[in-house]
Amino acid sequence: MKRDMDLIRSLLLEIEGGKRVFHVISHEIAEMIGVDPAQATEPEEADRLDYHLGLLRDAEFVxxxxxxxxxxxVERITWNGHEFLDTVRDGEIWRRTKDGAKKVGGASISLMLDMAKAYGKHVASERLGISFE
Known part of the structure; x- marks a missing residue:
């Protein structure tokens, strides 16, 4: 499965906003184990969500x-998760970061974070009229 950085960012924003429970079982599994079907999702979406929540855990963000x-x-967002989220929260910085990653043919999470920080300084400089050099 391919990592979806937009989904990673979106999930972090949801968690920061107070979401604490993610239902990651399909309708079929819910029926088999006797869980309310209203708490289930389509199999592909359940797999995708579970995979990306696992990536958040692996990255030590949540x-x-x-x-x-x-x-x-959710137990908590970690320091690393807050740092990533604070860096990519702004929509303009996130757009520029994704565009930069596309130009280099993809990027690791650490490279994306470095790019987001650089774009963040640039955007802050534009908005505040001060230099960060």
Whole structure:
């Protein structure tokens, strides 16, 4: 499965906004284990969500624990998660970061973070009329 950085950013914003539970089971699995089908999603979406929540955990951006019925429950956003989110929160900085990553043919999370910081300084300089050099 391909990593979707827009989804990573979106999930972090949701968590920061207060979302604490993600249902990552398909309708079929929910039915088999007796979980309310209203808490389930389509199989492809459940897999995609579970995969990306796992990436957030792997990047040490968010700590989760498995709840009952296949849920991922948020324990907290880590320092690294807050740093990433604060760097890419602004839509203009995020757009420029993604464009930069496309120009180089893709980028690791650390390179994207470095680009976002650089674009952030540039945007701040434009908006505030001061130099960060």
């Amino acid at each position: 700590e989760f624990y498995r709840g009952g019925g296949g849920d991922r429950q």
